[in-house]
Amino acid sequence: EVQVSNNVMCHWLRGQRISSIKTVAWMITLSDALHNFIDGLAIGASFTVSVLTGFSTSTAIFCEEFPHELGDFVILLNAGMSIPQAVFFNLMSSVSCYIGLVFGILLGSSFAPNVIFAVAGGMFLYISLADMFPEMDSIARDERKTSTKIIFFLIQNAGLLTGFTIILLITLFAGNINLG
Secondary structure, three states, X not given: OEEOOOOOEEHHHOOOOHXXXXXXXXXXXXXXXXXXXXXXXXXHHHHHHOHHHHHHHHHHHHHHHHHHHHHHHHHHHHXXXXXXXXXXXXXXXXXXXXXXXXXXXXXXXXXXXXXXXXXXXXXXXXXXXXXXXXXXHXXXXXXXXXXXXXXXXXXXXXXXXXXXXXXXXXXXXHHHOOOO
16 A cells, blocks of 8 residues: 555555655665675675685675664664664665675676675775774773773674684685585
8 A cells, every 4th residue: 555645655664754764864774785785796706716705705794794784773763764664774775785796796707806805895994994993982982980991892802803713713724614
């Protein structure tokens, strides 16, 4: 059912009118779609190198994307979207990963996949240096007690070191892993 009047809205996407949702929601949705497209490019190109490289890249991207998508979901809710709207637009931006996957497979098999890896690696570095580290620093600065600051520092660094360790172990033992 679609209501047609001044406000066009799908019945199952009930919530705020699209025009009353804050601009930040659309910025998050579009930037996340681009981000997911580049993730798909990296996954597709890595599967053209080898199945192990593809699974390693997919694991790394999943570990990055899961908390990222949860954070985006919360931002969409805070920007005025209802839960069904936030789920819908989050899923729509996630579809671009599949489009990137197709392009990654096509480009990775006909060109050098290293160019795609360079673009994706640069994006990951940009996200960590321009977005994640300043956010981690601001969380630590907001705390008043020194013991809480130390706990935040330890938790944040444990998360970073766990991610680094997983990627290092996959890299070191890539030749010993048998997937089939």
